Amino acid sequence: MKDQADSYQTADGRTIGPVVMEMRNITLRFGGVEAIKDISFDIREGEIRAIIGPNGAGKSSMLNVISGFYVPQEGEVWYKGARRPPMKPFEVAEQGIARTFQNIALFEGMSVLDNVMTGRLTHMKTGLFSQSLWKGKAEREEVANREVAEKIIDFLEIQAIRKTPVARLPYGLKKRVELARALAAEPTILLLDEPMAGMNVEEKEDMSRFILDVNDEFGTTIALIEHDMGVVMDLSDRVVVMDYGRKIGDGTPQDVRNNQEVIDAYLGVAHD
Amino acid sequence: MAKSLNADGPQSVPALLHRNATQFAGKPAYREKEYGIWQSWTWSQTRDEVEALALGMMELGLREGDFVAVIGRNRPYLYWAMIAAEMCGAVPVPLYQDANAEEMAFVMSHCGARFAVVGDQEQVDKIFEVQEQLPEFERMIYLDPRGLRKYDHAVLDAYRDVQEMGRNNRDKHIAELEARQAKLNYDSTGVMLYTSGTTGRPKGVVLSNRNIIETAKSSSEFDNLRSTDEILAYLPMAWVGDFIFSVGQALWTGFCTNCPESADTMHVDLREIGPTYYFAPPRVFETQLTNVMIRMEDASRFKKWLFDTFMAHARKVGPAILDGKQVGTMDRIKYQLGELMVYGPLKNTLGFSRVRVGYTAGEAIGPEIFDFYRSLGINLKQLYGQTEATVFITAQPDGQVRSDTVGVTCPGVELRIAENGEVFYRSPGVFVEYYKNPESTAETKDADGWVATGDAGFIEESTGHLRIIDRAKDVGKMADGSLFAPKYVENKLKFFPNILEVVVFGNGRSECTAFVNIDLTAVGNWAERNNIGYASYQELTRHPQVMDTIQSHVEEVNASIAEDEMLSGCQVHRFVVLHKELDADDGELTRTRKVRRKVISEKYADIIAALYDGSKSVSTETEVTYEDGRKGSIKATLDVRDAKVFADTRKMAAQ
Numbered sequence: 001m002k003d004q005a006d007s008y009q010t011a012d013g014r015t016i017g018p019v020v021m022e023m024r025n026i027t028l029r030f031g032g033v034e035a036i037k038d039i040s041f042d043i044r045e046g047e048i049r050a051i052i053g054p055n056g057a058g059k060s061s062m063l064n065v066i067s068g069f070y071v072p073q074e075g076e077v078w079y080k081g082a083r084r085p086p087m088k089p090f091e092v093a094e095q096g097i098a099r100t101f102q103n104i105a106l107f108e109g110m111s112v113l114d115n116v117m118t119g120r121l122t123h124m125k126t127g128l129f130s131q132s133l134w135k136g137k138a139e140r141e142e143v144a145n146r147e148v149a150e151k152i153i154d155f156l157e158i159q160a161i162r163k164t165p166v167a168r169l170p171y172g173l174k175k176r177v178e179l180a181r182a183l184a185a186e187p188t189i190l191l192l193d194e195p196m197a198g199m200n201v202e203e204k205e206d207m208s209r210f211i212l213d214v215n216d217e218f219g220t221t222i223a224l225i226e227h228d229m230g231v232v233m234d235l236s237d238r239v240v241v242m243d244y245g246r247k248i249g250d251g252t253p254q255d256v257r258n259n260q261e262v263i264d265a266y267l268g269v270a271h272d
Numbered sequence: 273m274a275k276s277l278n279a280d281g282p283q284s285v286p287a288l289l290h291r292n293a294t295q296f297a298g299k300p301a302y303r304e305k306e307y308g309i310w311q312s313w314t315w316s317q318t319r320d321e322v323e324a325l326a327l328g329m330m331e332l333g334l335r336e337g338d339f340v341a342v343i344g345r346n347r348p349y350l351y352w353a354m355i356a357a358e359m360c361g362a363v364p365v366p367l368y369q370d371a372n373a374e375e376m377a378f379v380m381s382h383c384g385a386r387f388a389v390v391g392d393q394e395q396v397d398k399i400f401e402v403q404e405q406l407p408e409f410e411r412m413i414y415l416d417p418r419g420l421r422k423y424d425h426a427v428l429d430a431y432r433d434v435q436e437m438g439r440n441n442r443d444k445h446i447a448e449l450e451a452r453q454a455k456l457n458y459d460s461t462g463v464m465l466y467t468s469g470t471t472g473r474p475k476g477v478v479l480s481n482r483n484i485i486e487t488a489k490s491s492s493e494f495d496n497l498r499s500t501d502e503i504l505a506y507l508p509m510a511w512v513g514d515f516i517f518s519v520g521q522a523l524w525t526g527f528c529t530n531c532p533e534s535a536d537t538m539h540v541d542l543r544e545i546g547p548t549y550y551f552a553p554p555r556v557f558e559t560q561l562t563n564v565m566i567r568m569e570d571a572s573r574f575k576k577w578l579f580d581t582f583m584a585h586a587r588k589v590g591p592a593i594l595d596g597k598q599v600g601t602m603d604r605i606k607y608q609l610g611e612l613m614v615y616g617p618l619k620n621t622l623g624f625s626r627v628r629v630g631y632t633a634g635e636a637i638g639p640e641i642f643d644f645y646r647s648l649g650i651n652l653k654q655l656y657g658q659t660e661a662t663v664f665i666t667a668q669p670d671g672q673v674r675s676d677t678v679g680v681t682c683p684g685v686e687l688r689i690a691e692n693g694e695v696f697y698r699s700p701g702v703f704v705e706y707y708k709n710p711e712s713t714a715e716t717k718d719a720d721g722w723v724a725t726g727d728a729g730f731i732e733e734s735t736g737h738l739r740i741i742d743r744a745k746d747v748g749k750m751a752d753g754s755l756f757a758p759k760y761v762e763n764k765l766k767f768f769p770n771i772l773e774v775v776v777f778g779n780g781r782s783e784c785t786a787f788v789n790i791d792l793t794a795v796g797n798w799a800e801r802n803n804i805g806y807a808s809y810q811e812l813t814r815h816p817q818v819m820d821t822i823q824s825h826v827e828e829v830n831a832s833i834a835e836d837e838m839l840s841g842c843q844v845h846r847f848v849v850l851h852k853e854l855d856a857d858d859g860e861l862t863r864t865r866k867v868r869r870k871v872i873s874e875k876y877a878d879i880i881a882a883l884y885d886g887s888k889s890v891s892t893e894t895e896v897t898y899e900d901g902r903k904g905s906i907k908a909t910l911d912v913r914d915a916k917v918f919a920d921t922r923k924m925a926a927q
Contacts, residue, residue: 013422113308150307155418160536162308213419 017045026075053242068092096188119184172203192224284456293319302348305533326356327438336361344391353389377402384408476707486700488520499526542623554637582610590647638767642675662701677737693728748779754841785883834918851908
């Protein structure tokens with residue numbers, strides 16, 4: 001294993017930086033149920049890190065710990081070399097962590113553009129008063145934010161639906177809009193909760209392309225949860241495998257694929 | 273034929289640009305929507321951008337006489353690349369952006385392109401894929417850097433970097449660039465365009481500055497185009513029409529060329545720009561009309577009543593008002609009211625509010641579609657042209673517009689009809705040659721400059737308008753010696769919104785038969801409204817009610833053909849509804865969506881056999897190519913239907 005502070009080059013020429021986020025012995029309980037049991041892993045700058053596992057393995061809980069939505073009973077979250085105290089989700093967002101949701105959480109009545117603009121909220125600094133007058137600083141700020149939003153709309157090729165209310169869009173496009181909103185925050189780490197769930201093959205291919213492009217163009221670190229093993233193996237640099245709240249594997253897709261415990265968890269074991 | 277109608281004026285495309293940069297300096301020349309905002313460049317900015325690129329390409333080693341392939345969707349940068357190439361004394365060769373790698377390899381190796389200017393990663397990938405077949409190819413300049421960061425930049429450069437390189441090395445190359453431009457004259461090559469290749473390999477049509485400028489000049493005068501006009505450039509850049517509209521006429525008259533944000537946003541962009549000069553193939557008008565009709569079906573009863581009432585009135589008097597004919601005062605008032613309540617808002621929705629001159633060409637347009645737009649007060653006209661003529665052969669003058677003719681000869685064009693009905697023309701726009709293909713050049717163009725169009729037609733004596741029946745080589749004889757003109761029948765069938773494509777067979781046979789492709793939008797919508805469930809395109813095509821509808825369309829057409837003395841033998845006796853859409857990716861259509869008869873009759877030989885041997889149904893398996901190049905196959909059983917045919921009303925002998 002490489003040292004935490006080291007950078008290295010991947011086979012396809014991307015630079016993976018030092019560790020940017022680290023989970024140390026995280027344990028999360030809901031009453032008596034232990035959703036996550038003593039899990040540790042790290043996320044390096046610029047990598048695509050996948051968390052996989054069968055249903056109920058605790059993947060989404062893990063993502064919610066990273067995004068600050070759940071506060072673990074035990075363990076520490078280290079971010080950019082410092083221990084992160086328990087925080088509200090919006091504080092985590094301000095630290096540069098953006099996410100999408102498994103069951104799409106967009107503002108259905110608002111247009112795609114407005115939804116993407118909400119992703120810029122953490123970057124808006126002018127106060128309520130000048131925002132309502134909308135002169136000078138507030139106007140300049142809005143224009144600058146709109147420019148960022150438009151570049152993302154262009155990047156994700158959703159220009160044609162810019163003014164369409166989200167409620168009228170098909171599922172696959174909504175997922176893309178959600179990705180656009182998360183990107184609008186210009187995050188350091190982007191968390192994707194099952195970005196490909198419920199998609200057909202073609203939509204999955206498109207989404208995979210976009211995830212790779214985002215990582216490539218903006219150098220965004222991506223942590224994603226995914227069910228589709230094929231997608232995960234193709235996309236990610238390193239994979240954490242969870243089963244019943246425990247970590248049963250961690251490494252490159254190749255390592256994980258050959259890991260007996262992982263094979264058992266996915267294919268089942270004969271009990272005799 | 274005047275030798276030079278423009279003796280003192282600019283003699284090349286770059287010279288026109290320099291003229292405009294002075295004459296129309298501050299006027300917008302090109303516009304493109306990017307990041308949600310229309311970005312404009314004035315004529316003088318355009319000149320500077322083009323010059324910077326030309327200087328940069330010289331720094332990269334572009335020589336006089338080189339060929340520069342230009343591939344991508346319509347963007348100002350790519351139009352500039354074509355002009356910049358000519359500035360350097362090179363020849364721009366625009367290619368179809370959806371061409372596959374092999375098609376691209378053929379064209380690029382045929383002309384020996386040393387440089388390519390491309391839109392994005394997709395095009396870069398295609399060229400790299402066939403790079404080994406292109407010994408002359410050296411450098412590629414790309415526009416959109418997305419996804420290209422990790423590529424080896426040994427032969428790759430970003431467009432902006434090349435321009436920067438040009439600006440930095442201006443002193444080094446400007447004298448040479450000006451010298452090269454000074455050498456350009458009326459006879460030097462302005463552009464080379466490849467024909468779509470309906471039959472066999474594409475041919476490179478060499479067009480001189482004379483062809484481009486004379487045609488642009490006479491056609492602009494014909495329609496009184498002005499520097500304040502606006503067009504939307506959305507048709508393939510490799511097509512001669514787009515080159516003449518967006519480069520030739522734009523430079524000649526100084527009007528503004530607008531490029532849409534992406535292919536999907538075309539309709540929104542059309543509305544925002546509101547072009548005054550608009551061109552679209554019949555298919556586009558057809559789709560728009562279908563969409564309007566579908567949406568009206570869902571409108572409230574009052575709105576539908578309003579629409580139906582005023583549209584009926586518009587059909588009655590609209591075209592007459594447009595042609596400036598005598599119309600009663602009450603009718604005029606009612607039309608004005610309709611304009612306020614229906615026509616105006618509808619035109620606005622379609623993006624046609626400001627259209628002063630609209631053209632359609634390429635295929636025959638259905639009379640109903642044509643009349644619909646004209647009755648709204650849109651000056652839609654037809655023209656007839658081809659790449660070899662630098663577009664214009666005939667066009668309809670204002671006030672003499674009909675759906676079944678293609679108009680009178682354009683200024684400077686002479687027409688002749690040969691014995692077999694083939695149309696010949698001669699004009700200042702006649703192409704120089706097919707590149708590296710003297711045999712085909714000699715076959716098409718004779719020593720006196722007459723060019724064979726390959727189309728059969730006749731000139732109406734009363735009006736002097738040209739009417740086109742079909743491709744001359746497709747016009748054949750039935751077994752009994754009567755005339756066989758498949759396109760004529762196909763067009764009549766295609767005018768029904770339910771029918772997307774038709775192929776009629778019957779050359780040398782005793783009766784005609786047809787393949788029909790249903791239009792999924794129209795038929796699917798009909799199925800939805802009538803609670804007819806279907807799981808796939810294939811299932812919909814076999815639905816008995818769909819078959820009945822198509823059969824009634826075929827019989828209606830048969831009845832109308834029966835009235836035509838010359839063509840009554842072309843009635844369709846039997847037909848099938850095909851299980852898949854004919855597709856350019858499968859080689860069944862050209863990229864401009866023209867039917868490739870030979871390919872189709874070979875590929876579907878089993879179905880054709882069934883059409884003639886009296887069987888009730890036929891099982892078949894067809895290979896299909898997906899967009900990403902993978903191949904698969906679909907199996908289907910098709911029903912063969914008999915259609916009623918009608919005795920020729922003129923000769924009562926038959927049946």
